[in-house]
Amino acid sequence: MKAGVVVFPGSNCDHDAYYAVTQNVGAQAAFLWHQQAAIPGDVDVVILPGGFSYGDYLRCGAIAKFSPIIGAVKQFAAAGGIVMGFCNGFQILTESGLLPGALIRNTGLKFRCHPVDLRVETTHTPFTSLAEKGQILNIPIAHGEGCYTAEPHVLDQLEAEDRIVFRYVQNPNGSARDIAGICNAGRNVLGMMPHPERAADPLMGSTDGLVLFRSLLSVLAAK
Amino acid sequence: MSTITPEVVAAHSLTPDEYQKILSLLGREPSLTELGIFSVMWSEHCSYKSSKVHLKKLPTRSQLVLLGPGENAGIIDIGHGYGIAFKIESHNHPSFIEPFQGAATGVGGILRDIFTMGARPIAVLDSIRFGPLDDPKTGARNRRILEGVVSGIAHYGNCFGVPTVGGECVFHKSYDGNPLVNVFALGVIPKDKIFFGRAEGIGNPVIYVGAKTGRDGIHGATMASDEFTEESKQKRPNVQMGDPFLEKLLLEACLEAMHTGAVVGIQDMGAAGLTCSTCEMGSRAGTGVEIDLQYVPQRETGMSPYEIMLSESQERMLLVADKGREQEIFDVFNKWGLDSATIGFVTDDGMLRVRDHGAIVAEIRNRDLADEAPIYDRPHTRPHRNVPMEAPAFASADLKADLIRLLASGDLCSKRWIYEQYDYMVRTNTLAGPGGDAAVVRVKETGTSVAMSLDGNGRYCYLDPREGAKLVVAEACRNVSTVGALPVAATNNLNFGNPQRPEIMAQLVEAIEGMAEACLHFETPITGGNVSLYNETLGEGILPTPVIGIVGLLPTQAPVPSRFRAAGRTVMLLGGVGATDEVHFGGTQYAHVLLGQMWGLPPALDMALEKRVQAAIREMVAAGVVDSAHDLSDGGFAVGLAEASFDGVGAAVTLPASALRPELLLFHEGPSRILLSTNSPEEVTKLADKHGVPAVAIGATVNGQVVIEGYLSATVEELHQPWAKALESALNG
Numbered sequence: 001m002k003a004g005v006v007v008f009p010g011s012n013c014d015h016d017a018y019y020a021v022t023q024n025v026g027a028q029a030a031f032l033w034h035q036q037a038a039i040p041g042d043v044d045v046v047i048l049p050g051g052f053s054y055g056d057y058l059r060c061g062a063i064a065k066f067s068p069i070i071g072a073v074k075q076f077a078a079a080g081g082i083v084m085g086f087c088n089g090f091q092i093l094t095e096s097g098l099l100p101g102a103l104i105r106n107t108g109l110k111f112r113c114h115p116v117d118l119r120v121e122t123t124h125t126p127f128t129s130l131a132e133k134g135q136i137l138n139i140p141i142a143h144g145e146g147c148y149t150a151e152p153h154v155l156d157q158l159e160a161e162d163r164i165v166f167r168y169v170q171n172p173n174g175s176a177r178d179i180a181g182i183c184n185a186g187r188n189v190l191g192m193m194p195h196p197e198r199a200a201d202p203l204m205g206s207t208d209g210l211v212l213f214r215s216l217l218s219v220l221a222a223k
Numbered sequence: 224m225s226t227i228t229p230e231v232v233a234a235h236s237l238t239p240d241e242y243q244k245i246l247s248l249l250g251r252e253p254s255l256t257e258l259g260i261f262s263v264m265w266s267e268h269c270s271y272k273s274s275k276v277h278l279k280k281l282p283t284r285s286q287l288v289l290l291g292p293g294e295n296a297g298i299i300d301i302g303h304g305y306g307i308a309f310k311i312e313s314h315n316h317p318s319f320i321e322p323f324q325g326a327a328t329g330v331g332g333i334l335r336d337i338f339t340m341g342a343r344p345i346a347v348l349d350s351i352r353f354g355p356l357d358d359p360k361t362g363a364r365n366r367r368i369l370e371g372v373v374s375g376i377a378h379y380g381n382c383f384g385v386p387t388v389g390g391e392c393v394f395h396k397s398y399d400g401n402p403l404v405n406v407f408a409l410g411v412i413p414k415d416k417i418f419f420g421r422a423e424g425i426g427n428p429v430i431y432v433g434a435k436t437g438r439d440g441i442h443g444a445t446m447a448s449d450e451f452t453e454e455s456k457q458k459r460p461n462v463q464m465g466d467p468f469l470e471k472l473l474l475e476a477c478l479e480a481m482h483t484g485a486v487v488g489i490q491d492m493g494a495a496g497l498t499c500s501t502c503e504m505g506s507r508a509g510t511g512v513e514i515d516l517q518y519v520p521q522r523e524t525g526m527s528p529y530e531i532m533l534s535e536s537q538e539r540m541l542l543v544a545d546k547g548r549e550q551e552i553f554d555v556f557n558k559w560g561l562d563s564a565t566i567g568f569v570t571d572d573g574m575l576r577v578r579d580h581g582a583i584v585a586e587i588r589n590r591d592l593a594d595e596a597p598i599y600d601r602p603h604t605r606p607h608r609n610v611p612m613e614a615p616a617f618a619s620a621d622l623k624a625d626l627i628r629l630l631a632s633g634d635l636c637s638k639r640w641i642y643e644q645y646d647y648m649v650r651t652n653t654l655a656g657p658g659g660d661a662a663v664v665r666v667k668e669t670g671t672s673v674a675m676s677l678d679g680n681g682r683y684c685y686l687d688p689r690e691g692a693k694l695v696v697a698e699a700c701r702n703v704s705t706v707g708a709l710p711v712a713a714t715n716n717l718n719f720g721n722p723q724r725p726e727i728m729a730q731l732v733e734a735i736e737g738m739a740e741a742c743l744h745f746e747t748p749i750t751g752g753n754v755s756l757y758n759e760t761l762g763e764g765i766l767p768t769p770v771i772g773i774v775g776l777l778p779t780q781a782p783v784p785s786r787f788r789a790a791g792r793t794v795m796l797l798g799g800v801g802a803t804d805e806v807h808f809g810g811t812q813y814a815h816v817l818l819g820q821m822w823g824l825p826p827a828l829d830m831a832l833e834k835r836v837q838a839a840i841r842e843m844v845a846a847g848v849v850d851s852a853h854d855l856s857d858g859g860f861a862v863g864l865a866e867a868s869f870d871g872v873g874a875a876v877t878l879p880a881s882a883l884r885p886e887l888l889l890f891h892e893g894p895s896r897i898l899l900s901t902n903s904p905e906e907v908t909k910l911a912d913k914h915g916v917p918a919v920a921i922g923a924t925v926n927g928q929v930v931i932e933g934y935l936s937a938t939v940e941e942l943h944q945p946w947a948k949a950l951e952s953a954l955n956g
Binding site for chain 1: 374377381382383384466467468469471472559560642643644645646647648649650651653654665667779780781
């Protein structure tokens with residue numbers, strides 16, 4: 001597995017994702033600069049990391065969607081390529097239309113950083129194939145705009161199509177229906193507010209995030 | 224025709240004598256721009272004119288010190304070819320005027336000090352002090368200031384991508400009109416790639432990079448060197464505006480530019496902006512710097528030379544490049560979308576020469592600005608103190624109720640509401656985050672981790688500045704030792720009132736001397752720091768508040784937690800129950816919170832014993848014989864025991880027979896004590912004996928209960944709830 005970690009001006013979890021993939025998972029990784037207009041052929045997973053892309057001016061992720069790399073990510077995803085967006089990456093995915101809904105300010109109006117418990121809602125994704133349905137994962141959040149919101153019919157559709165990947169056990173930000181992470185209809189694009197790359201090293205207090213990367217490894221190996 | 228009237232001189236906070244010195248250095252009358260330049264460089268904030276003679280007393284050297292005071296940050300060797308650069312800075316005055324931006328730019332300023340050395344910042348800690356939140360008159364304002372300061376720190380650090388991993392938050396009436404915001408930052412640097420703020424190489428280009436210059440922050444440094452009066456409320460425009468996104472780009476671009484090998488010297492534009500960076504870089508290298516202001520990227524039109532030279536616009540750097548390699552620098556800054564422009568060059572005549580479209584607007588010797596500021600050995604008498612030596616009559620009606628009130632008090636309650644607004648995990652290095660005795664971050668490039676603790680205690684230092692400062696150093700070192708790290712270096716932030724009052728100056732002098740003695744004893748040289756004076760509002764000074772930041776090193780491993788982990792472990796008190804009396808009880812949290820009084824002296828410190836206790840706990844942690852370890856400090860034994868129980872596992876203990884009355888026994892703050900739990904009490908005893916310190920087994924850990932036999936008994940929940948909720952309730956008014 002080779003992960004391409006996108007670097008926007010203002011990305012600040014890019015090195016963390018790179019480190020988790022290479023040191024904790026034992027796979028390969030490369031950085032992809034935001035001005036690049038193509039995803040290199042040897043990359044089989046694109047990671048949109050956390051941070052404050054372009055300063056999150058206007059709205060979180062609103063400027064990133066116009067970057068050359070996002071055009072390339074859209075093509076990559078359309079061709080079935082695997083894309084993961086964590087935190088700001090999730091915000092960019094909703095802004096650029098790769099995932100439905102939007103992430104707005106936490107209902108408590110404050111930035112919140114702490115570990116949360118997530119429940120795995122589906123294992124029918126390449127990101128959770130090695131997890132168990134109902135499994136609780138302890139993974140940190142760190143965001144001010146993580147309240148997931150969408151039209152009721154969109155939420156109904158996400159539920160009907162088994163596309164809600166993670167729910168908060170205790171909702172920290174007011175997200176609709178406790179949603180912490182969702183995937184697209186093709187099930188190859190995942191967006192989630194929590195940071196699995198921060199729960200990949202025993203020294204960080206939890207390795208519950210590893211199941212996502214290991215699931216990807218096994219799915220890619222089977223290809 | 225002279226525009227420089229005595230009123231103009233006074234408006235620049237320069238004394239008539241200082242103006243005479245300027246006249247004799249220049250040999251002529253200064254222009255208004257030159258007067259402005261002198262006034263910021265000779266301000267207390269930039270020149271340390273009142274503290275310099277005393278700061279020399281601080282120890283600054285050890286085998287590990289790669290770089291001591293004088294540059295933008297000190298650097299310590301951590302082995303494997305790497306060093307750590309760190310420093311603490313204050314932004315007290317701006318944070319009172321505009322809490323959010325004041326605190327945010329405080330974070331921005333100290334981060335630039337770190338990465339200007341070539342280090343990538345990996346941790347921030349903050350030490351913040353406010354007036355009481357529940358004061359009927361000032362509480363609402365204090366709450367607003369706290370909320371603004373915390374969101375300012377969060378905004379800047381989170382967006383920049385540096386974890387805010389610890390700190391302290393303290394309340395006292397004396398900070399009502401003068402909050403303290405001290406921010407510490409630490410970065411990692413390859414030992415062979417340290418950059419200096421030096422304008423070397425005659426003819427080399429001087430390049431301006433980063434944000435454009437605007438009118439914000441003009442005279443910030445002189446404001447920071449004045450007391451607050453009714454007038455200073457008008458000074459809001461003096462507070463700078465921060466943009467952490469721009470700073471993040473500046474960090475990446477600077478590190479990348481340094482990597483090209485084309486950077487000769489670099490310095491951030493902090494206090495006194497372009498003025499300070501040009502003359503200091505020239506002065507350090509013994510060179511001159513000539514610039515033309517027409518090339519300075521500007522955000523506004525019609526700015527005068529005076530305004531451009533004195534602006535404190537944020538997120539700017541000045542660098543000197545190898546002549547002929549400018550383009551390599553420009554390419555890097557273009558890549559990151561930042562301005563960069565050659566604004567001048569290095570000369571051989573030692574002058575700061577400022578032109579505006581060719582015409583000279585200022586011409587002053589660099590060293591006159593950077594090194595010739597007046598130095599004052601200000602008169603100092605006995606430290607100011609206005610409390611009795613003798614204790615008042617007091618008696619506790621209910622020790623459990625006292626403990627609960629202490630746990631719910633401002634200084635001791637949970638600070639979760641604050642630290643959860645900080646991203647304390649970004650960069651995935653945080654082994655121990657906020658809420659413990661010391662924060663620990665690993666350095667991925669090496670097998671070494673860094674433990675950090677910030678400590679201050681205004682009440683101790685008010686009662687006895689010398690002993691108080693020693694206690695502060697001892698506690699910060701103890702915090703770092705408790706997680707198993709060897710304290711190796713320090714940085715200090717000296718927050719005091721008006722040094723022109725001899726009884727305030729005496730506080731400063733004695734605190735520095737106490738700090739020097741303690742830092743020498745604990746082998747933690749001070750590699751840099753900051754002095755913030757004139758922390759007074761309407762003639763009322765703050766408690767003398769020297770804040771120390773201690774840095775320690777330990778092998779990268781899961782750190783020992785401060786809380787009990789499992790029932791059935793032996794609970795031991797390393798250092799014993801300690802000795803005290805009523806006079807030494809007057810600076811405690813008990814006296815402050817429950818009696819609303821201050822008297823007597825701070826706790827007595829035996830530095831030799833303290834050092835042995837710290838060596839003992841470090842060896843115990845290294846040997847893996849302790850399950851948990853928590854240092855006893857504010858609130859004493861009972862508070863420490865409760866805090867260690869807050870993961871649900873409490874303890875049932877019996878203290879050895881003591882002549883001390885119950886209030887003193889449970890709540891005295893005698894230092895040199897660590898509460899630990901262990902599965903190997905014999906090993907702990909053996910190691911304690913080896914270091915010549917007592918280790919008393921006092922009981923065992925139990926689920927859900929905190930029992931001090933004969934004194935109090937409570938469920939963990941009864942103690943935890945008030946502690947956990949206090950800050951949020953207070954903020955909700």
